[in-house]
Amino acid sequence: xxxxxxxxxxxxxxxxxxxxxxxFENNHLYPWIFLVPRREKVKNMTxxxxxxxxxxxREIALCEEVICELFKPAQTNVAMIGNKTPQLxxxxxxxxxxxxxxxxxxxxxxxxxxxxxxxxxxxxxxxxAIMIKMADGRFCQH
Amino acid sequence: xxxxxxxxxxxxxxxxxxxxxxxFENNHLYPWIFLVPRREKVKNMTxxxxxxxxxxxREIALCEEVICELFKPAQTNVAMIGNKTPQLxxxxxxxxxxxxxxxxxxxxxxxxxxxxxxxxxxxxxxxxAIMIKMADGRFCQH
Numbered sequence: 001x002x003x004x005x006x007x008x009x010x011x012x013x014x015x016x017x018x019x020x021x022x023x024f025e026n027n028h029l030y031p032w033i034f035l036v037p038r039r040e041k042v043k044n045m046t047x048x049x050x051x052x053x054x055x056x057x058r059e060i061a062l063c064e065e066v067i068c069e070l071f072k073p074a075q076t077n078v079a080m081i082g083n084k085t086p087q088l089x090x091x092x093x094x095x096x097x098x099x100x101x102x103x104x105x106x107x108x109x110x111x112x113x114x115x116x117x118x119x120x121x122x123x124x125x126x127x128x129a130i131m132i133k134m135a136d137g138r139f140c141q142h
Numbered sequence: 143x144x145x146x147x148x149x150x151x152x153x154x155x156x157x158x159x160x161x162x163x164x165x166f167e168n169n170h171l172y173p174w175i176f177l178v179p180r181r182e183k184v185k186n187m188t189x190x191x192x193x194x195x196x197x198x199x200r201e202i203a204l205c206e207e208v209i210c211e212l213f214k215p216a217q218t219n220v221a222m223i224g225n226k227t228p229q230l231x232x233x234x235x236x237x238x239x240x241x242x243x244x245x246x247x248x249x250x251x252x253x254x255x256x257x258x259x260x261x262x263x264x265x266x267x268x269x270x271a272i273m274i275k276m277a278d279g280r281f282c283q284h
Contacts, residue, residue, distance in 0.1 A: 044218050046210055050203060050280050057199035061192060068188055075228065076186050079221035083237055083245035086217065095225055103225035107247050138192050 002038045007085040012119065015127045019055045022063065022130065023089075024123050028112040029101075031071045031094040033126065035059055042088045044080065055141065060090055062139045066129045067094050081107065144180045149227040154261065157269045161197045164205065164272065165231075166265050170254040171243075173213045173236040175268065177201055184230045186222065197283065202232055204281045208271045209236050223249065 003009075004021070011023035014033060025032035037048060037056060045053055064076050073094035080090050093106060101109035114122070133139065145151075146163070153165035156175065167174035179190060179198060187195055206218050215236035222232050235248055243251035256264070275281065 044206070045203060045220065046206055046218070050200070053199055053203050054196055057195055058192070061187060061195050064186070064188055075223075075225055076188070077221070077223050077225070078187065079219070079223065081217075081219050081221065081247060083217055083219070083247075105223060105225075105247055105249050 002040055004036065005085055005087045008034065008036060008087060008089055012123055014123055015130055017059050017062075017130070017134065019052060020059050020090075022126075024119070024126065025093075026113050026119055028114045028118075029099065029110055030106055031067055031073070031122075032106075033063060033067065033092050035063060035090040035092065037088055043086045044082060044088055047088065056090070058139045058141070060092065062133050062136075063092050063130065066126065066133055067092055070125065070129055077105070144182055146178065147227055147229045150176065150178055150229060150231055154265055156265055157272055159201050159204075159272070159276065161194060162201050162232075164268075166261070166268065167235075168255050168261055170256045170260075171241065171252055172248055173209055173215070173264075174248075175205060175209065175234050177205060177232040177234065179230055185228045186224060186230055189230065198232070200281045200283070202234065204275050204278075205234050205272065208268065208275055209234055212267065212271055219247070 008023060012026060014022040014024050019037050020035040021038055023034040023036060042048060060078060064078060067076060071094040074097045075095045077093040077095055080088060082088060150165060154168060156164040156166050161179050162177040163180055165176040165178060184190060202220060206220060209218060213236040216239045217237045219235040219237055222230060224230060
């Protein structure tokens with residue numbers, strides 16, 4: 001049975017895609033989401049089948065485009081680390097020149113939580129943009 | 143024309159795959175390679191076509207398996223950052239419990255260069271393992 005480890009279960013839910021659950025990082029400094037494959041006991045990508053890895057890429061591609069369209073970042077950071085949280089989760093983070101950790105990485109970086117209403121509105125915007133793009137044939141399996 | 147930016151051109155060459163050039167990070171503390179798509183003006187994955195992104199995933203999958211088989215790490219870190227080096231490059235890094243930066247990330251972390259002969263032997267081992275796995279049908283386009 002698919003279950004989120006505690007570190008991920010604490011994040012806000014955005015939407016479920018075909019393979020991944022999308023979660024939201026409550027850090028006002030960075031538009032930041034996670035993709036977590038809804039599979040049991042997956043520590044990193046080598047625990048997925050090749051078809052699951054290709055589907056993961058389709059969902060990363062879709063979400064990276066959503067983040068770029070909504071936030072117009074200077075760069076996206078897309079990363080699978082999992083040293084502290086050994087359940088595969090893909091960080092997709094919008095980075096801006098001059099943001100508080102620029103040009104360094106944001107893990108163990110600065111953090112400020114959102115106003116609760118602002119977080120709710122942003123999660124809703126991200127969810128809507130993902131669902132619209134899910135209708136785009138480019139991200140479907142052929 | 144595909145060209146490496148200076149920060150990547152300084153790395154050691156391992157092998158060319160169908161899409162990516164594989165490079166070697168000369169840091170004795172971590173088995174660490176890079177995959178760089180051999181395409182012009184690609185800052186992040188949104189600059190690739192969907193088919194190129196799927197091929198990138200096949201090549202990441204192949205190289206992540208090679209790194210796991212050769213080094214038996216506790217975890218792999220797979221990341222695209224590119225804040226300082228805005229040419230798409232995928233880090234694939236073997237991490238071990240108790241390594242000098244564990245459980246933190248290795249960017250801006252500890253570094254020790256290899257003995258030149260040891261680096262040459264290791265690059266040769268990685269190249270051989272990648273070429274053997276390239277014959278595995280799982281990593282080919284269907």
